[in-house]
Amino acid sequence: MSTILVTGGAGYIGSHTVLELLTAGHRVVVVDNLDNSSLESIRRVEALTGKRVDVHLLDLLDRTGLDLIFAKYRIDAVIHFAGLKAVGESTQQPLRYYHNNLTSTLHLLEAMKLAGCKTLVFSSSATVYGDPERLPIIEDQALRTTNPYGATKLWIEGITADLAKAESGWNLVMLRYFNPVGAHESGRIGEDPAGIPNNLMPFIMQVAVGRREVLSVYGNDWPTPDGTGVRDYIHVVDLAQGHVAAIDKALGGALPGWTAINLGTGNGQSVLDMVKGASKAVGRELPYRFSPRRPGDIAACYCDPAKAQRLLGWKANLGVDRMCADHWRWQKNNPQGYAQE
């Protein structure tokens, strides 16, 4: 049994990963500043697993507070989710994004180094491929970003790569997620975005539950089979299990130095495919209308997941029907997210 520090553990992907870590027998310590998340998610994870999580309300900009966490526990490895993640907002508030995401990660790496904890799994993103030069995307293809949020992911990848070059003993794993959707099958935890959702699936589900009127489909003139954008949607439970696999391999010494790994299904789904899947799960046709392309969007993005299979022994198992059914169960049972309780 290892002790894993999870930053941002109360968030969407964080809470699902905490659940899978507990189920796999790990002990979990969460630090979160609750900027865009709720403690209720952790309370529910505890209820679902029958296990306890130590939660510390802490902002990673507080370096002293972070050192106290490493002094209190013998942390074997860290999973770093905490960070600001809204693309549009990042273009309006670049300094806030760079300061928060980069400084917090530097603090974390410094605190880890001081404590002698050298195993980190980082929440990176397919956004580091920008408009991909070819499909399916493999890990060693060109990296580029188009907005400050994406740039913080790319910079953190670069900082950690430099660290692995300079010092021995680190196990630094960058997990590049494609498009996480869905929820735990219990319907007790799920995605709870603040304000108007930026991402497709939460928007569709808020239409389904009556919080929004109609989905705007951003463009039907993309060079894709049905003209709408194509993405590699991955069930958040598959994604969470990918983190457990990465932690176990890294702690076992199988991922020395610095490694970047795509976590996706390898399948591309269009916006209309997802609307269809969601309508099936909800049991009625969900309304949508075509609107102009969203600035900064790309036509298609999906990965080659072979490296994850090879290095982690992991692959995604759950398809679009499960993604939609599970996301809908969560949204139906919690129309206002965690706020209702």
Ligand code: UD1
């Ligand atoms: C977006 C971010 C990406 C980030 C990821 C996190 C942008 C440009 N990219 O990816 O950097 O890592 O979220 O999950 O914001 N769509 C609609 N109507 C909507 C919302 C989305 O048609 O109301 C379409 C989009 O045009 C796209 C697809 O649905 O084709 C997926 O969009 P979204 O869920 O926002 O994810 P990405 O754009 O892939």
